[in-house]
Amino acid sequence: MLDDRKLDDRKLEVLKAIVTDYVASREPVGSKALVERHKLDVSAATVRNDMAALEEEGYITQPHTSAGRIPTDKGYRLFVDKLARIKPLSGAERNAITSFMNGTADVDDLVMRTVRLLAQLTRQVAIVQYPVAQHDVIRHVELVSLTAERMMVIVVQSSGRVEQTVLEAPTADEGRLHGLRQKVAAATIGRGPADAAGALVGLLDTIAPEDRAFAAPVIASVLETIAAEPASQVVVAGVPNLAGAAFEANMRPLLEALEEQVVLMRLLGEAAGDEVTVRIGQENTAHGFQSTSLVASGYGADFGASLGVVGPTRMDYPSTIAAVRAVARYVSRFLIEG
Structure with a gap:
């Protein structure tokens, strides 16, 4: 035997x-x-x-x-x-990654570019988990007067996430706005979301009574922004690629599973790690994925996130592994250097 x-x-x-x-x-x-x-x-x-x-x-x-x-x-x-010997990426593929990712503005843009790029490179379904920094801190807070009745609140976190909120509320003159901006920044910058939220809760008591009506909605907006989780924990692209994948199994469970955030988080969680992980067929315990292969990698060591592709077990593993590894390294570099 x-x-x-x-x-x-x-x-x-x-x-x-x-x-x-x-x-x-x-x-x-x-x-x-x-x-x-x-x-x-x-x-x-x-x-x-x-x-x-x-x-x-x-x-x-x-x-x-x-x-x-x-x-x-x-x-x-x-x-x-x-x-399998991992196929080195061609010069054209490396250039495609660089050009596609250049000009990335923030984490939301990074995630969307990454998931589209992976789907294009591998011709499979790409899945990217949002990076959530374990030691994220507030990097910058800005208050911008748009009109007499509208103001924009901008919060930048160390992970690169930029949140913008437009308030429909009367704005103050530039002097009062500058004073409030300084107070909000002092309470938040350099602190984690939880500590910053705690400092903001008591901030309104330090504001002059005549300014509290103006300051209250601004402080509430910053509080809501730093406490909010990303709108989507996992994003998916390339589902139309399944049409040409020649799956032998019924695709309906897979299509349904691709719409479930919890299932996708579990799938990526099982394959998380610094190196590329390959799960084949029944090795994928998440419902709907037993007839597929997953090629995944963690990225951004301090962010606890993963990315990968899902496709039929009849997959070009050497090329797919190379693409996933290259994209994960590029995104990690962006997060570390950004």
Whole structure:
């Protein structure tokens, strides 16, 4: 009997060839085609014997009565763990990442650019979790008078998140506005959201009585902004890519799962880590994802966030792993240097 520790080099090469051909063609792979395309230097009969051994051990299977074989989840796992060489990104792909991400304005923009880029590079469904800094602090607070009846409150956090709120309330002259801006900044800048909120709660008592009607809605707006969680914890792009993925299983559970934030957070949480993680088929315990593969990576060490792609188990793993790793490193660099 064979196992993944005892497979000899030739059988490993046969498995690698089957995975490579099936990913490219979507068609079951026969022994004659393997010999012709991969120059295995053995007869088709020998390859058939190797395929029989691989099938007995559960690495490949025969989907129809044809002679062709396709990889199983176990076969893909062995391919990823032992056989796949990560394809270096081409110069064009590296340039695409740089140009697509250049000019990123804030964290919201970063997340949206990242998820679209991953979907385009891999032609799979991309999933990106919002970065939430574990030691986030308020970096800047600005109050901007727009009209006599409108004011904008801007809060910038150290994670790069920028929140803007427009207040429909009478504004004060520039001198009073400047004074309030200084007080709000002193209470918040350099503090975490919880500490800043605590300081703001008592701030209104330090405001002159004649200014409290003007200051109260501003302080309340800053409080609401720093206490708010991101509007969406996980964003998804590339769902139309599923149409060309040739899933053999019913896609409805997957489509429903892609709309559930809790499911997506769990999926990424299971694969979180500094290095790229690959979960294949039944290794994904989240409902709706048992017929898929997930390639994911953590990013931004201080932010506890992950990103990745979901697609069929018949996936170009070397290229997908390279893309996920490159994008995760780029986003991490942006967050650290930003």
